[in-house]
Amino acid sequence: MPGSALNQFGVTVVAANAYTLPGINTLGISLARIDYLPYGLNAPHTNPRESEILVVLEGMLYVGFVTSTSAPNVKNRLFSKILHPGDVFVFPMGLIHFQLNVGKTKAIAFAAFSSQLPGLNIIPNALFGSHPPINDDILAKAFQVDKKVVDYIQSEFERDNF
Structure with a gap:
């Protein structure tokens, strides 16, 4: 069921993880439904314990992640794309990523995670x-x-x- 996205970001996440669905405990998987109001933003964040795969069911999302750097003079690189219903995008574990509803209508996506209890670190919230x-x-x-x-x-x- 959708959650209420009436918040400062215009996004809500309803999770099926080891806390909300104990039957998946120890299986190493979880799922989330994400509802976006028009122009809603799933703010830049990281998932420190898992990779994520996102599939768009409704609407149009601009999504992306930024690579990490390991060598001098190597810049962080943005990989991004506009997704439509049926499109899929993968976010590697630990990298900063985001989703923005760029449509004038609501958007819905499902995210699957490679952990039964995903972590979340919203960058602006953590820093400020x-x-x-x-x-x-x-x-x-x-x-x-x-x-x-x-x-x-x-x-x-x-x-x-x-």
Whole structure:
């Protein structure tokens, strides 16, 4: 069943994992239904314990992931595509990835994971909404912005109770 996507991102995830469906415990698999409002964003995040395969059932999604680097002077590379119903995309374990509904109607996708209990680390929430907060000097230097910008973003995360 769909969940409510009436939130700041316009996306909701309903999971079938070892907590919600104990019968899959120890099988190394899980599934999620993802509902996107028009222009809804599944924000940049990582799945630290599993790879993901996404299939679009309805709507149109712009999806992508960014590679990691292991050599000097090698840039992170974005792999992205616009998906239509029936299209499939794979997100490798641990890499930052996202999905954006680029259509004017809702979108629905199913994601399968290679873990019975997938992990999730939403990048903006982790960096700007951690408790206690990451020192703003660190974030200002990392993003090469003024500390006032970091303070503002952190205050937005406090306000929205992420």
